[in-house]
Amino acid sequence: MKKSLTALTFLAACAITQPVFAHDLGPKDSRNIREFKCFVDNVYFEARNQTETGKFAVAFVTLNRVNSEDFPNSICEVVWQPGQFSWTSDGKSDIPTEKVTYSDIRDLMAYMYLRPEVFKDPTNGATEFDYKTIQD
Template identity: 45%
Template sequence: VLLLALTPAHGFAIDSLPDNSQVCLAKNIYFEAGNQPEAGKVAVAHVVLNRVAHERFPNAICDVVYQTKEYKTSWKTGEQIPRRGMCQFSWYCDGKSDVPLDSVTYDLSYKLAGKIIAGEWADITEGSMWYHATRVYPYWAGTLNETVVINEHVFYK
């Protein structure tokens, strides 16, 4: 059960953010947790906001969502594209299209992103800045403190 926060959790006001912040957060929700109940979506979104608020990460939602360690040149187009496996969020550099295909799920993700940015949902991750799917155990998981398991993700700080 999720509870609405009475005060904004991060102090972000939608009108003070670049127009695409909600889109960036919605795409991350969609691709990382689109198949999960609302709690999973909220948790994934809060990891992005927790990173935005931390000095170690970029201070803008889109910059956090699209953060990558390395780019390569596409042999097809000549464009710079993220190198597979080098992104903070795997969907961005998995080689697949980044265009949401399920309009209903994306619409829900977009609306939820707006509410989360506005501070209408409390952070249920206890300040987590990392997570992974329960079906895997990445090398870095043992170096962090597990905070909570929500749906199909394990969260850490």
């Protein structure tokens, strides 16, 4: 049952295309486009080699931080807050090199970014996590 729901969630997320997402944001809403890029970049660099649950965990921790009084209130500020996500200060390029993987993550995150309430938070509201504690 759990795998069926995961597959259904994945298929629903993949059904959202870039033009639909761009339309939902509005053509002149550059702040939301920047926020979405920070969101996808964070999931890509933190969890591209993780399971779908791991990717959603990074996504939810990011959004949970935005909604917490203890962190900045924008995705980009949360992602780029010093010492929070390792990829932002590892000295490596911040340009995604695995284009297909990046595209897949972008598609998976598009619907979740717009409607996070539709998805189950695998972190149960956490603002911090350790990959070892996340299970499928």
